[in-house]
Amino acid sequence: MFKRFSSLQWKSFFRSSNLGKSLGIKIVMGFFGIYMLLSLAITGGGMYFLLKKIFPDVSPMWIVSQYFIYWILIELMLRYFMQKLPVMDIKPFLTTPVKKSTIAHYILGRSAASIYNLLTLFFIVPFAIVLIFNGYPVLNVLLWIVAIIAIVLSINYVNLLINKNDKVLIAIVSLLVLGYGLDYFGVFSIKEFFAPVFHALYAYPLTILIPIALALFTYYVNYKYLRDKIYLDAKLKSKSVEANTSDLAWTKRFGEMGSFLQLDLKMIWRNKRTKSQVYISLLFVFYGLVFYTVDVYSNMMPMKAFVGIFMTGIFLSNFGQFIPAWDSSYYSMMMSQNIPMRKYLESKVILITVSVVGMFLLTIPYVYFGWDALAINFGCALYNLGVNIPVILYFGSFNKKRIELDQSPFGNMQGASATQFLVMLPVLVVPIILFSIFYYIFNLEVAVGILSVLGIIGFAMKNYLLDLITEQYKRKKYGMIAGFKEKAS
Incomplete structure (x- = not known):
């Protein structure tokens, strides 16, 4: 019987209409x-x-x-x-x-x-x-x-x-x-x-x-x-679920964006894949210990800048790279309503901004390893706020693959495309290159200052950049709707 079960599972895989994607993913995961x-x-x-x-x-x-x-x-x-x-x-x-x-x-x-x-x-x-x-x-x-x-x-x-x-x-x-x-x-x-x-x-x-x-x-x-x-x-028995009475009324203070923010928070907390992103982000607060407690990295300031960008922007990267695919199951319904795209994107900005600020506050104890650590994390947080948030939102307009929220985030390539790999270049690589250039030519203070100034400039240009990104989303709107409807994508 075990042999028969294995044979049926094997046939089920190779006769699936989604064989191409499944086989490709399994080959990559196999390597x-x-x-x-x-x-x-x-x-x-x-x-x-x-x-x-x-x-x-x-x-x-x-x-x-x-x-x-x-x-x-x-x-x-x-x-x-x-x-x-x-x-x-x-x-x-x-x-x-x-x-x-x-x-x-x-x-x-x-x-x-x-x-x-x-x-x-x-x-x-x-x-x-x-x-x-x-x-x-x-x-x-x-x-x-x-x-x-x-x-x-x-x-x-x-x-x-x-x-x-x-x-x-x-x-x-x-x-x-x-x-x-x-x-x-x-x-x-x-x-x-x-x-x-x-x-x-x-x-x-x-x-x-x-x-x-x-x-x-x-x-x-x-x-x-x-x-x-x-x-x-x-399977026929009705599932008994305890109701969550939290109405997140405090989100109303954000006006029109409050409803979108409330929707995002409920989505994050009620689904496996989004909830896991929160836990993963919190765990990566300890990632810096790998570099700050090992002598070989003690004088490698560019690596500490990488850690700063990574720790303060981990939720930005993990969650932001799949905007708006997180809403793919009801995105077409949202786009058929009188919903301002600008307000929709601003709610995402608020959510990611709170995550960056929160992650920076959690990294403050790294001052134990010196004031340089605090300064680097602060500069990296400003860069994430002013530069990486607009960048991650812009790349999100190219997302056209559906995401099922109740699935595990690990070993799951659903919703992933070349966009997710390309966006990591400006988000992670560019700030490290900039930091390294100014650190080795000048000093640590100048390198941190450059990241901070770029972040402040980006923050000052937020409205202008968000207008450009909004127009990009409007141009890509129907392509995203069509892509999100394909469940086998």
């Missing part, structure tokens, strides 16, 4: 997946020698055991966003003599074969091979690999249970940040606390029974849940 796996394999193979060089008096296995708790939390967080739940059209099978238990086992089996379960394996196996060649006991290392595989499968099945639960995501991120903070400031060593737990999987082979039991338990919980949900009338 990306192969690149990631090879990179992990190379990193895993070299990790032993890297750890030996950095920590010559400590066993590499002990170091890996110290940080494994962070690996688990990070993998849970990444899977929350990136891993798609296993999907199968089960309705045709519910009227045939196919056991529900078989369907449930097949769905869970497909999930176990996910590429995300291979990521850890491609890192751990080369690392383990190097351990064996360097005199580590073969049996201990092999059983350790089995234990790690069991932990990865446990993470996989736990993710199926908690996926799309915002409270769980907040808890995972909080634990990750709290643990790193306690370690970084020397309050309490989380890695030292968990190191003996994970090192025991190598030192005491019998302990592999614990992760294996955990993997079987999480599999059984998922199996019970799926089997109880596989009923034809489960």
Whole structure:
């Protein structure tokens, strides 16, 4: 039966009317997946020698055991966003003599074969091979690999249970940040606390029974849940949804733009893809730590300018590049009404402006690394406000691909076109080039001043630029309406 299910899924893919796009996307994602796996394999193979060089008096296995708790939390967080739940059209099978238990086992089996379960394996196996060649006991290392595989499968099945639960995501991120903070400031060593737990999987082979039991338990919980949900009338039952009584009345103070702003805020909060953009933007506030805490980047000011543009403009880039495709499902209806295009675009400007200002405020703690960090982030925020907002809106007039808001943003190329790649050149590359030129010719103050002045000039010319962009949207109006109606685009 498993073979039959796989055959039907294969035929469903190749007989789809959307085969061309689906196949193209899968080929691109396949190359990306192969690149990631090879990179992990190379990193895993070299990790032993890297750890030996950095920590010559400590066993590499002990170091890996110290940080494994962070690996688990990070993998849970990444899977929350990136891993798609296993999907199968089960309705045709519910009227045939196919056991529900078989369907449930097949769905869970497909999930176990996910590429995300291979990521850890491609890192751990080369690392383990190097351990064996360097005199580590073969049996201990092999059983350790089995234990790690069991932990990865446990993470996989736990993710199926908690996926799309915002409270769980907040808890995972909080634990990750709290643990790193306690370690970084020397309050309490989380890695030292968990190191003996994970090192025991190598030192005491019998302990592999614990992760294996955990993997079987999480599999059984998922199996019970799926089997109880596989009923034809489960699809017919009306869905009970708790009403959200928030009317966002405060948006009325923006006049005519208030209704558009209210529509955008509701859309962002009620849909998976837009809501994920908010969470991703907040997480990238910590992106600067990668550069400010590593000595090799300490004197690379252009990289810090890139971080400033990126952190303060992450929502601008992620959300703005798909304007007005976010409204594609009802864009034709909006354009048939007496709705001023200028007011529609101004509401987008207000939303993105608030995001840039908010992200800058969240980056103020980087002043801990020096006043230069605050100055760079401030200049970058001004540049985003005055220059990048008009640029991102202009490029939005070329968007003609529909977006389904209830789908995950990761591994999802829906709505993407060459426009999304081209817009990153003026948004990210141009300000870094400008900053670098004036930094190396003059100094940091001049470079930051140039970005700030350009941002202020753009802000002063906002009305003129918005008029030009509005005319561009009016010219492209019917092309966008036609493109948004194509659901298979």
